[in-house]
Structure formats: structure tokens, C-alpha cells
Amino acid sequence: MGDYIDLHCHWVAGIDDGAKTTADSIDMLRALVDVGFSRVVATPHMRAGMFDNDRAMLEAAYARTVEVVSEAEGMPTLGLASEHHLDDVVFGQLIAGRGLPYPPAGRAVLIEFPNERFPLKHRERMFELRMKKMRPVLAHPERYRPVWKDIGVLDPLLDGGTVLLLDVAALVGKYGRAAKRCAHELLEEGYYYAACSDAHRASDAKEVAKGIARLYKLVGDEEADFLLREGPGRICEGRVED
Numbered sequence: 644m645g646d647y648i649d650l651h652c653h654w655v656a657g658i659d660d661g662a663k664t665t666a667d668s669i670d671m672l673r674a675l676v677d678v679g680f681s682r683v684v685a686t687p688h689m690r691a692g693m694f695d696n697d698r699a700m701l702e703a704a705y706a707r708t709v710e711v712v713s714e715a716e717g718m719p720t721l722g723l724a725s726e727h728h729l730d731d732v733v734f735g736q737l738i739a740g741r742g743l744p745y746p747p748a749g750r751a752v753l754i755e756f757p758n759e760r761f762p763l764k765h766r767e768r769m770f771e772l773r774m775k776k777m778r779p780v781l782a783h784p785e786r787y788r789p790v791w792k793d794i795g796v797l798d799p800l801l802d803g804g805t806v807l808l809l810d811v812a813a814l815v816g817k818y819g820r821a822a823k824r825c826a827h828e829l830l831e832e833g834y835y836y837a838a839c840s841d842a843h844r845a846s847d848a849k850e851v852a853k854g855i856a857r858l859y860k861l862v863g864d865e866e867a868d869f870l871l872r873e874g875p876g877r878i879c880e881g882r883v884e885d
């Protein structure tokens with residue numbers, strides 16, 4: 644247990660629906676360290692009309708938060724990326740090279756769909772990102788209504804090089820019964836490449852811990868270790884193999 648890499652977490656202060664203050668950031672990061680994460684990449688939202696953040700705003704907020712967080716004891720290794728909602732505005736920024744890919748390699752980007760339906764032209768857009776040498780990492784597929792009906796809707800995306808990121812807390816019902824059932828099915832069918840916390844506050848770490856325990860029980864040590872360490876490590880280093 645331990646040494647996990649979290650690719651999805653909202654610990655940057657005052658920029659989205661995650662940490663409000665740097666004290667919240669420190670509490671959240673400490674709670675995630677306790678759960679076993681040694682590296683936690685911040686992924687604040689970029690979403691048109693809801694979180695109108697651009698790269699410069701996120702970089703500035705990250706720098707302000709890190710200035711305080713780095714003085715605290717027992718912090719994990721930190722990094723900055725973003726959760727990019729696949730709308731016209733954010734997609735345009737991504738294609739123009741103004742998104743925030745995963746450090747250090749900068750070869751993969753976290754993408755979020757709306758929960759109710761897949762966005763128009765999502766396949767083409769995910770493919771375009773691949774063409775730009777940015778591998779799409781799809782956030783919480785278990786929360787998307789079209790996937791509840793048929794996990795096969797993800798197949799064309801996987802064929803196009805997208806990898807899937809599990810919110811571990813979905814396994815213990817944090818997002819409801821349909822998402823829980825869907826997460827189990829995707830896990831069983833080997834759809835996921837990595838698992839994350841998607842924590843928004845320190846108290847989320849409780850369900851994350853339960854989710855990780857459940858993950859180990861469901862798939863065993865080797866697969867769970869891959870999803871929490873090797874998979875996310877490869878995404879950061881840009882060495883995901885097709």
C-alpha cells in the first residue's frame with residue numbers, strides 16, 4: 644500500500660468547486676497522503692460558463708497555493724494539470740496548445756464530458772487531440788448516463804487511444820447506485836487504465852480510502868497497484884502504449 648499517484652484532485656485554492664482556502668488545500672493533501680498518495684496532481688476545472696478559467700489563471704492560483712502548501716509538513720509531491728470539459732471553448736484552447744496537460748511529459752490531458760450525454764463530435768475531437776500528441780484521459784466514465792446503458796459506447800474512444808480514469812469512490816456508492824454498478828462493470832471488463840480520488844475536500848478521503856480497499860478486494864494486488872501507480876505514472880511520463 645502507498646506511493647499512489649492521484650491524477651484528479653481539486654486542491655488548488657479558490658479557483659473551482661474544490662478547496663476554498665489554502666488551509667483546505669493542506670487538509671485535503673494531508674488526508675490523501677494518509678490514504679496512500681505520494682503524488683497528487685491538481686486538476687482544477689476549465690469549463691465554459693461554469694468555471695471560466697484559462698491556463699494563466701490556473702497557473703497563478705496554483706503558484707499562490709503552492710507557496711503556502713510547500714511550507715506545511717508531510718505534503719505529497721505536487722503538480723498541475725486541469726480537468727478540461729469538452730465544450731467548444733475549452734476544446735479550442737486545448738487545440739491551440741493552451742490547455743494544461745499532465746506533467747512532466749505534457750503528453751496527456753484530462754477530459755470531462757457532461758454527465759447526461761456525450762458532446763457533439765466527441766470522437767472526432769478526442770481523435771484530434773491524439774493527432775496533436777495529447778492522449779485523452781477520460782474522467783469518471785462510470786458517471787456518464789450513456790455508459791450506464793451500454794459500456795460499449797466507450798469502445799470507439801478506446802480504439803482511438805483514449806484511456807479511462809476511475810474515481811475509486813464510485814466503487815462504494817459516492818455517486819449513486821448506477822455509477823457504482825457501472826464502475827464495477829468497467830472494472831470487471833478491464834476498461835480502466837488508472838484510478839484517482841477526484842477529491843474536492845478533505846472529508847472525501849474517507850470514501851476514497853474505502854474505494855481503494857474495495858478496489859484491492861475486487862481485482863487483487865497486481866491490478867490495483869497498476870491502476871494506482873503504474874498506469875498514472877505512465878500517463879504522466881507519456882509512455883502509455885496503444
Ligand SMILES: [Fe+2]
Nearest residue numbers: 651652726841
Ligand atoms: Fe473532478
